[in-house]
Amino acid sequence: MQFLIIAYDYDDAYERRVEVREEHIKNVKRLMEDGKIVSAGALIEDDKMVGSSLFVDFPTDEELDLWLEDEPYVVNNVWNMDEIQIVPVKLLPKN
Numbered sequence: 001m002q003f004l005i006i007a008y009d010y011d012d013a014y015e016r017r018v019e020v021r022e023e024h025i026k027n028v029k030r031l032m033e034d035g036k037i038v039s040a041g042a043l044i045e046d047d048k049m050v051g052s053s054l055f056v057d058f059p060t061d062e063e064l065d066l067w068l069e070d071e072p073y074v075v076n077n078v079w080n081m082d083e084i085q086i087v088p089v090k091l092l093p094k095n
Contacts, residue, residue: 001057001058001059001060001064001088002038002055002056002057002089002090002091003055003056003057003058003064003086003087003088004053004054004055004085004086004087004089005053005054005055005056005086006043006051006052006053006084006085006087007053007054007073007079007080007081007084008043008050008051008079008080008083008084009049009050009051009073009078009079009080010077010078010079010080013077013078013079013080014048014050016076016077016078017049017073017078020076020078023072024071024072024073027071027072028040028054031056031067035057036056036058036063036067037054037056038054038055038056038057038091039054039055040052040053041053041054051079052079055089055091064086
């Protein structure tokens with residue numbers, strides 16, 4: 001299933017984001033190679049990263065949940081999970 005994820009950071013999360021960003025990027029790249037993350041990027045306000053947006057494609061809701069449980073920005077309290085938006089979408093095929 002395909003989803004758009006919009007995850008804003010906690011207001012005080014900038015330093016935590018920077019600390020675990022390398023691990024987050026490494027995991028995102030691996031999941032992109034596996035086809036589970038279609039596209040991802042940081043949300044920017046006033047030239048500062050304040051969140052993330054991702055298009056993902058996981059076979060089941062359970063696999064999406066398992067990924068989120070281990071995602072470095074979740075584990076390290078960067079993304080505000082109380083306000084995360086996960087919206088089902090249907091992406092256009094690349095070809």
